[in-house]
Amino acid sequence: xxxxxxxxxxxxxxxxxxxxxxxxxxxxxxxxxxxxxxxxxxxxxxxxxxxxxxxxxxxxxxxxxxxxxxxxxxxxxxxxxxxxxxxxxxxxxxxxxxxxxxxxxxxxxxxxxxxxxxxxxxxxxxxxxxxxxxxxxxxxxxxxxxxxxxxxxxxxxxxxxxxxxxxxxxxxxxxxxxxxxxxxxxxxxxxxxxxxxxxxxxxxxxxxxxxxxxxxxxxxxxxxxxxxxxxxxxxxxxxxxxxxxxxxxxxxxxxxxxxxxxxxxxxxxxxxxxxxxxxxxxxxxxxxxxxxxxxxxxxxxxxxxxxxxxxxxxxxxxxxxxxxxxxxxxxxxxxxxxxxxxxxxxxxxxxxxxxxxxxxxxxxxxxxxxxxxxxxxxxxxxxxxxxxxxxx
Numbered sequence: 001x002x003x004x005x006x007x008x009x010x011x012x013x014x015x016x017x018x019x020x021x022x023x024x025x026x027x028x029x030x031x032x033x034x035x036x037x038x039x040x041x042x043x044x045x046x047x048x049x050x051x052x053x054x055x056x057x058x059x060x061x062x063x064x065x066x067x068x069x070x071x072x073x074x075x076x077x078x079x080x081x082x083x084x085x086x087x088x089x090x091x092x093x094x095x096x097x098x099x100x101x102x103x104x105x106x107x108x109x110x111x112x113x114x115x116x117x118x119x120x121x122x123x124x125x126x127x128x129x130x131x132x133x134x135x136x137x138x139x140x141x142x143x144x145x146x147x148x149x150x151x152x153x154x155x156x157x158x159x160x161x162x163x164x165x166x167x168x169x170x171x172x173x174x175x176x177x178x179x180x181x182x183x184x185x186x187x188x189x190x191x192x193x194x195x196x197x198x199x200x201x202x203x204x205x206x207x208x209x210x211x212x213x214x215x216x217x218x219x220x221x222x223x224x225x226x227x228x229x230x231x232x233x234x235x236x237x238x239x240x241x242x243x244x245x246x247x248x249x250x251x252x253x254x255x256x257x258x259x260x261x262x263x264x265x266x267x268x269x270x271x272x273x274x275x276x277x278x279x280x281x282x283x284x285x286x287x288x289x290x291x292x293x294x295x296x297x298x299x300x301x302x303x304x305x306x307x308x309x310x311x312x313x314x315x316x317x318x319x320x321x322x323x324x325x326x327x328x329x330x331x332x333x334x335x336x337x338x339x340x341x342x343x344x345x346x347x348x349x350x351x352x353x354x355x356x357x358x359x360x361x362x363x364x365x366x367x368x369x370x371x372x373x374x375x376x377x378x379x380x381x382x383x384x385x386x387x388x389x390x391x392x
Contacts, residue, residue: 030063030068030071031099031325032070033072033073033101033314034101035054038076040078043229044228046127046226046227046303047104053303053304053306056292064315066323067318067323068315068318068323070318074102075091079104079201081107084112085115088111098122098325101123101124101125105177107175117141121327126306126307127303128146134353134389138390140352140392141327143352145354146275147384148385150181151382151383152251153180153224155379156250157185157186157187157222158358159272159360160185160191162360163271166191167219168189168193168218169193169218169246170182170223171209173201178224182198194218206233207236210236214242217246220247221248221249222248222250224250226254231263234267238266247271249271252361255267255272256372257278260370265370268363269363271360272361273359273360274359274361275357277361277374278300280374282344284340285342308342312341313337313339316337316338317336345357347381353387356381358379359374361374
């Protein structure tokens with residue numbers, strides 16, 4: 001069945017709607033997993049963390065997931081939707097791949113996932129989770145391991161309320177995830193939004209927006225700028241002298257361990273929300289953080305955590321299906337979420353998006369070095385605002 005609305009990007013690719021050839025496991029070959037992700041440009045480290053953590057999970061199982069031999073084919077979408085779509089088409093036609101993952105940005109996902117789903121393939125998202133896939137256009141072969149885009153920003157709205165902010169200036173890039181971000185924040189924030197601004201996805205100079213913030217004199221700023229965008233924004237925010245007068249309350253994509261290392265002292269005191277942090281005490285998280293640091297000599301971001309959990313979830317499903325990626329059997333197994341998530345509790349909601357806990361974090365000095373410190377749990381067993389619209 002062809003997808004509707006913004007999922008119609010696959011229209012005209014009718015050759016992909018035909019059933020795919022028998023999966024590789026039937027011939028004893030490894031199951032191929034197609035990973036289309038962003039490895040270059042300002043957002044390149046996001047995809048690199050997803051790729052590296054996913055491959056770490058495979059390596060820990062000696063080339064397998066759930067006891068099934070796998071081969072992970074990785075391609076860079078360059079944060080270009082057309083390039084992502086071309087890779088997906090090639091994976092489907094030439095490699096006969098039925099299971100894909102990896103996309104970081106929602107505008108790329110909007111061109112990749114429809115082709116996969118129309119070909120009766122399976123897509124497991126480690127990050128991007130636009131609203132269209134969560135509600136009326138949900139799909140039984142589509143799973144999200146991170147969140148639904150709006151939800152992480154809703155949690156920042158909850159935190160802003162808790163911190164007593166009444167007047168907020170909000171801004172995000174003008175693409176699907178950015179629009180979901182501001183929608184989500186406004187859904188849960190109880191005060192006044194004094195100004196709402198959309199930046200460009202390729203923007204490097206925020207002087208105009210910083211002048212608007214200064215003029216509006218809000219209690220605080222909510223901003224969603226992932227990867228290199230967030231590094232640039234925070235550096236310029238500090239250089240403009242706004243840190244001392246206008247604090248920020250942000251979601252995890254605007255402040256991860258890589259962003260913190262890049263901006264340094266400019267981030268001290270910043271409040272944020274996340275579903276995971278490196279200081280989580282559950283054994284699965286501690287083991288993952290130690291293994292990632294040992295393998296790659298860097299601290300994992302939550303993008304890495306999501307990539308790792310994605311591999312664990314796929315492995316758990318493959319273990320139960322004994323290596324089958326028949327969509328119906330895979331779905332029954334996948335929805336059990338029978339794995340030890342690094343974030344602790346994890347379950348799928350009715351739209352196959354996460355139900356999980358959310359936490360308030362703050363950038364503080366620990367033993368003389370800045371770190372993201374988990375302060376408190378702010379939401380428990382939180383799903384998303386679109387699940388009730390999904391009919392699976």
